[in-house]
Amino acid sequence: MMAGNEAATKTMKLFTQFDTNGNGTLSLEELERILVGLNPNFTHREILKAIRSIDRNHSGSIDFQEFIKWTQTPSMKQLMPVLEATASRIFKDDQALESDLPLGQGIGTCYNGSIYLWDLRSGRLLEEFGTLTDRTRHVLQHCDDLKELDQSPHLAAVTCIAVDWKRQLFVTGSSDNTLKLWDFWGKVLKTYHAHLSEVLCIDVDWEGGRMVSGGLASMVKIWELHRSMPVDTLNCDPGGVLCVSVDWQRDRLVCGAGKVLHVWDISVKTRVTEDAVIKPQCLQRLVGHTSQVNGVLVDWLNNIAFSGSLDKTLRCWNLITGELLQTFSEDLGEIWCMSGDLSRRSLVTGDSNGKVKVWDTTTRMCVKTLSGHTDCVISLSRVREGFMLSGGRDGTARVWDLEAGSCLRSIEAPDTLFGGRWVTTVRAEPKD
Numbered sequence: 001m002m003a004g005n006e007a008a009t010k011t012m013k014l015f016t017q018f019d020t021n022g023n024g025t026l027s028l029e030e031l032e033r034i035l036v037g038l039n040p041n042f043t044h045r046e047i048l049k050a051i052r053s054i055d056r057n058h059s060g061s062i063d064f065q066e067f068i069k070w071t072q073t074p075s076m077k078q079l080m081p082v083l084e085a086t087a088s089r090i091f092k093d094d095q096a097l098e099s100d101l102p103l104g105q106g107i108g109t110c111y112n113g114s115i116y117l118w119d120l121r122s123g124r125l126l127e128e129f130g131t132l133t134d135r136t137r138h139v140l141q142h143c144d145d146l147k148e149l150d151q152s153p154h155l156a157a158v159t160c161i162a163v164d165w166k167r168q169l170f171v172t173g174s175s176d177n178t179l180k181l182w183d184f185w186g187k188v189l190k191t192y193h194a195h196l197s198e199v200l201c202i203d204v205d206w207e208g209g210r211m212v213s214g215g216l217a218s219m220v221k222i223w224e225l226h227r228s229m230p231v232d233t234l235n236c237d238p239g240g241v242l243c244v245s246v247d248w249q250r251d252r253l254v255c256g257a258g259k260v261l262h263v264w265d266i267s268v269k270t271r272v273t274e275d276a277v278i279k280p281q282c283l284q285r286l287v288g289h290t291s292q293v294n295g296v297l298v299d300w301l302n303n304i305a306f307s308g309s310l311d312k313t314l315r316c317w318n319l320i321t322g323e324l325l326q327t328f329s330e331d332l333g334e335i336w337c338m339s340g341d342l343s344r345r346s347l348v349t350g351d352s353n354g355k356v357k358v359w360d361t362t363t364r365m366c367v368k369t370l371s372g373h374t375d376c377v378i379s380l381s382r383v384r385e386g387f388m389l390s391g392g393r394d395g396t397a398r399v400w401d402l403e404a405g406s407c408l409r410s411i412e413a414p415d416t417l418f419g420g421r422w423v424t425t426v427r428a429e430p431k432d
Contacts, residue, residue, distance in 0.1 A: 010084075015067050017087040023125065026062035027412045038082055103409075104429035106381070106389050107170065108397045109158035110413050111422040115172065117184065120389065120399050120428065123411045129186035130154060130172075150191035150228075154180060162204040162211075163427045169206075170427075171225075173199030173213055181225065194221055194230045200240060201255075205248040212266075214241025218257055222266060232270050234280055236262050239292060243338075247300040252283075254305055254319065256293030261286035261307055263319050284322040288315055295338030297347060304342070306361070308335030308349050314359070330366050332357070339380035339388065348388055348402070350377025356390055358402050370400055372407045383428040391423030399428075 018030055026034075031054065035047050054062055054070045062070075070076060076083070103120040110116070117127040130153035132140070140152050156175035163170040168184035179192040179199055197216035204211045204225075211223040220234040220241055239258020246253045251267035263284040270279045291311035298305045303319040312332045316325040333351035340347040340359075347359040354373035357366050375393035383389055387408075388400045399409040413423050 011068055011071055012064070014071070014083065014087045015064055023412075023414075024063075025059075026067065027410075031062055034083070034086060038079060038086060103383060103387070103399060105165075106383075106397065106399075106411075106426060106428045107161060107163055108391055108411070108413065108423050108426045109161055109172065111157045111424055113154045113156060113158055113174070114414070115158060115161075115170075115182075116413065118397070118411055120383070120409060120411075123409050125414075127184070127186065128414075129182065130158070151188050153188065154178065157422075157424055159198060159200050159424055160202045160213075161425050161427055162202050163429075164204070164206040165429045167206065171202055171204055171211060173202050173215075175199075177215075179211075179213055179223075190225075190228060192223060192228050192230075194233075195219070198240075200242045201244045203244050203246045205246070208248060210248065212244055212246055212253060214244045214255055214257075216240040220244065220253070220255055220264075232266070232280065234262075234264055234266075234282075236260075237285070242292065242294050243296045245296050245298045245305075247298070250300070252300065252319075254296055254298050256296050256307060256309075259287075259289045259291060259293060259309070259311075261289075261293060261296065261305065261317065263322075284319065286317050286319075286322055286324070288324045288327070289313065291334075294334075294336050295349070297338050297340055297342060299342040301343075306338065306342075306347055308338045310334040310336075312351075314347075314349060316361075316364070326364055328364050331369075334376075336376055336378045337380045339382050341382060341385065344385060346385075346402075348380055348382075350380050350390055350392075352376045354392065354394070356380070356388065356400060368402060368405050370402070370405055370407070372398055372400075372410065379423065379425040381426050381428040382430070384430065387428075389426050389428040391426035393422045395423060397423050397426050 031051055032047050056066055106118045106120045108116045114131040115129040119126055154174035154176050158172045158174050160173040171181050173179045175198045177195045180188050181190040195215045199213050199215050201214045209225045214220045218236045218238050221230040222232040223230050236257030237260045241255050241257050244255040253264040253266050255262050262282055265281045265283055268280050289309040289311050291309050293307050293309045295308040305317045305319055307315050313327050313329040315327050333353035335349050335351050337350040345361045347361050349357045354375055356370040358368040360367050373392040373394050377390050377392045379391040381389045386403045391397045395413045397411045398407050401408050
């Protein structure tokens with residue numbers, strides 16, 4: 001009996017050491033680390049075959065009972081010393097990694113409307129906001145109490161997010177046509193109305209209390225954070241506004257609308273006179289992409305913008321003249337997101353092939369290609385120089401060391417009964 005208890009305790013310790021994110025199950029990636037530790041020569045196909053045999057209920061993860069049954073097979077009993085050594089090495093590696101990583105917290109959102117706050121060092125889930133049961137979702141979808149709706153989480157996918165780490169506030173935009181201001185305790189402080197369709201992108205001036213948002217109806221809304229209705233609206237080319245960047249000091253805005261980039265002067269507010277309607281001025285329309293523009297990154301000091309599109313090209317523009325300076329499409333999939341630090345000549349793209357690519361904006365060359373996501377990369381957020389957080393349709397958020405070209409941490413979004421497991425957007429706490 002004592003021997004049985006000792007064996008169970010040892011198995012539980014092994015399971016806990018392998019469960020690096022502490023969620024009570026082993027993800028496929030966590031199990032892959034075990035199998036590679038047992039046999040470094042395992043091919044990817046052999047690993048998948050082994051995982052399918054262990055995952056008896058086909059849930060996509062390994063629970064403790066499945067782990068026990070696996071370790072009690074005759075072949076695994078012989079390999080227990082190797083398994084224990086692998087667990088010890090993984091545990092020590094993770095401890096060293098956590099102590100060395102210049103990482104803080106990260107926020108990710110999912111297709112079901114849930115919002116997750118993670119410790120990026122360990123991958124631990126710290127808080128979960130906005131998750132609705134099917135019953136609550138149904139009740140809210142048929143609720144006519146506007147006050148209750150305004151104080152409730154989003155009823156559809158969260159598509160974009162902006163975070164004020166200092167004040168512990170964040171704004172989300174959603175497919176339910178609204179934006180919401182939250183605190184880090186999960187309380188909805190304000191709901192913003194006026195978009196006619198899905199909200200797809202946001203940029204917030206936290207110091208000045210201002211915000212802009214773009215949506216599928218090809219409008220950009222300009223807001224003051226303390227007001228629930230916009231103070232101005234910009235009408236753009238058809239196709240939806242999927243990305244926006246603002247120079248809040250000079251009141252300049254660049255957005256991707258369909259296939260076109262718009263450069264706006266937002267210092268002038270719309271006003272009606274006896275003779276005319278005075279509106280913000282569109283300074284440039286940058287035409288060249290042949291498909292939807294999904295990302296834009298702007299060097300406001302030098303008036304240079306980089307845009308990425310579903311046409312599988314990355315383009316560089318002069319914002320003053322509207323001139324297309326260069327087009328590069330070196331082994332690119334459809335570009336879904338962009339981030340980086342143009343002051344350090346670094347630009348990062350995420351594409352439909354699941355690749356994260358690092359570009360040198362001086363040479364205009366791809367200097368690194370990072371693999372790990374198994375589906376489209378749809379969100380990127382800079383952590384600090386050389387580190388990036390990505391989110392993908394494969395249901396994972398990943399922390400990357402761009403210089404080494406390695407994935408430091410992979411965090412799996414929880415399973416959900418509503419919608420999908422897509423990590424729709426991510427934001428990392430800056431650690432510079």
